[in-house]
Amino acid sequence: MAIALVLVLVVAGSILFHLYSPWWWTPIASNWGYIDQTLIVTFWITGAVFAAVVLFMAYCVFRFRHKDGQRADYEPENRKLETWLTVITAIGVAAMLVPGLFVWNQFVQVPDDATEVEVVGQQWQWSFRLPGADGKLGKSETRLVSADNPLGLIPDDPNGQDDVVVEAADLHLPVGKPVKMLLRSIDVLHDFYVPEFRAKMDMIPGSVTYFWFTPTRTGTFQVLCAELCGQGHAYMRGGVMVDTEEDYVAWLGEQQTFAQLTAPEQTSLAD
Template structure:
């Protein structure tokens, strides 16, 4: 009876903890409420299965508890039960996967009017690059990274010269405007994650990954690295500030271009 009571209390406590303690919830600040809905669906399905399985275990422990002289019945297989278990499991997995696949298609289908921001991960800091007045990002290559060009931006690409490079600082985004995030790492695996945006993606050396979002409220949000990337991983943090249109334009006009940053670096005396 003690084991039965423990199993029942495990179910009641787990359900109560989930319902009355919002341990995994943060106020959303982007258009990706679809991801919240997908998580909720997953919790309902897995929670129901967890509850039924544990309560069934409690029932079996109570119903088939030991009695003197009672012997167990040997039943090596049950085709009907196997079909029910296999079919139910398949339906449950499909019910969890289907919403995720729909949301994933939306996640990587970038709107035509989205602006671009390149996010560069490096042990253990974040850097950002925005297109200049031409609206295009210049080419970049990890092999061309130098002390005065830490992102490896191609100096000979005319589209690079007016790019805005923000190294180790704050990224500002305009409110209510879709933005495509191009994710690039110049050393090891990283993952760009803003919990309030409900959006994250691995950054893989040698390739560019991407997703898009639309910020839905102004504020300051912390950037985390969600992929273990070395001893400084816990300190790899940054800031995203969502501004209204006027504040965003003011901030953008204050940022130096790539060509201006190179000219400033060449004027500084060598150490």
């Protein structure tokens, strides 16, 4: 008997918790509102199923609990009922899957006007690289990573000379412009994760992975690592600042290019 009551309480409590919980996702700061909407649809459908199944169970336990002289029905199966339930379930599943796949299709297709930004993960810090004036990132090679060349850029690649290198500091992005994040790691797996952007992707040493998004509001966001990367995993933090166009240009002007970083003597002579 108590169990029937508890089952009802489980359903009621779960729904109330969901509605009044102060623990909810961070305010979104990217174009991936569709992801949130798919998630909400999934919450509604699954919540309804959960409530229906558990409440039905509670009713059965209450109504058909053992009493003296009671005997259960003998009903091996009911094809019609089972078929209906299967069909309804299939429709419910499709209602979650189809929108999800549409959004995923957007997720994997990077718009042509997206600017490339490279993120490099290493134990346990983040570095960034922006294509310089030529709009192209130079090639890189993990073998070339050293104290002088922390991101392992190939020195004689002309595309890389004007690349802006931001080592172990915050990344700035202009608001409203799509960016393609190219993700690279020089040691173990990492995952570039900004909760407010919703999108995330692992970074794998030896290859370059990507995802894209458009920042939709200015602000400072914390970068977390979302793939276990050793004992410093929890301390691997970074920052992304989404700026207005003017602020972004100002910030960009203060940054050093790869050429400036590798030839500090020459630049000081030129000054």
